Amino acid sequence: MTTDDRGSASIEFVWLSILLLVPVVYLLIAVFEVQSAAYGTSAASRSAARAFLQAPDPATGERRALAAVRLALRDQGAEPTSVRIECTPTSRDCLRPGSSVRVRVQVRQPLPLTPSVLGDELGSVTVDSTHTEPYGTYRESR
Numbered sequence: 001m002t003t004d005d006r007g008s009a010s011i012e013f014v015w016l017s018i019l020l021l022v023p024v025v026y027l028l029i030a031v032f033e034v035q036s037a038a039y040g041t042s043a044a045s046r047s048a049a050r051a052f053l054q055a056p057d058p059a060t061g062e063r064r065a066l067a068a069v070r071l072a073l074r075d076q077g078a079e080p081t082s083v084r085i086e087c088t089p090t091s092r093d094c095l096r097p098g099s100s101v102r103v104r105v106q107v108r109q110p111l112p113l114t115p116s117v118l119g120d121e122l123g124s125v126t127v128d129s130t131h132t133e134p135y136g137t138y139r140e141s142r
Contacts, residue, residue: 030111034125037109040076041129044069048103049133052085058094061101069105081126082106095135102132 048065055061084104087094106128114123
């Protein structure tokens with residue numbers, strides 16, 4: 001061992017630790033943010049479908065479903081990009097026995113520390129969830 005190499009192992013260790021640790025920490029934070037959005041969209045679509053079916057009429061059901069989406073996503077710190085509510089078999093037969101409601105919630109989750117210069121498409125991850133809730137065959141029609 002020469003005298004020129006003394007102390008360089010600790011310096012190399014510190015620099016390699018920083019160079020390897022920073023990307024791993026960023027990746028973990030990004031994964032946690034996307035997972036939070038995924039949980040929020042799942043809860044939002046399920047809550048919206050249930051809120052819709054508890055309403056006395058489709059117009060009230062839609063308002064209640066949108067309120068449920070906003071509330072569920074607010075818990076996760078996200079905003080809905082789009083919410084789609086569909087009644088099957090037809091929108092006329094929405095609150096009748098045998099029908100069902102499908103709610104699709106989409107959220108665009110921005111990645112942490114991503115510059116806005118890159119735009120929304122490159123600096124974010126789109127997460128969506130779809131939930132179908134049956135009205136029930138043995139329930140009274142509204």
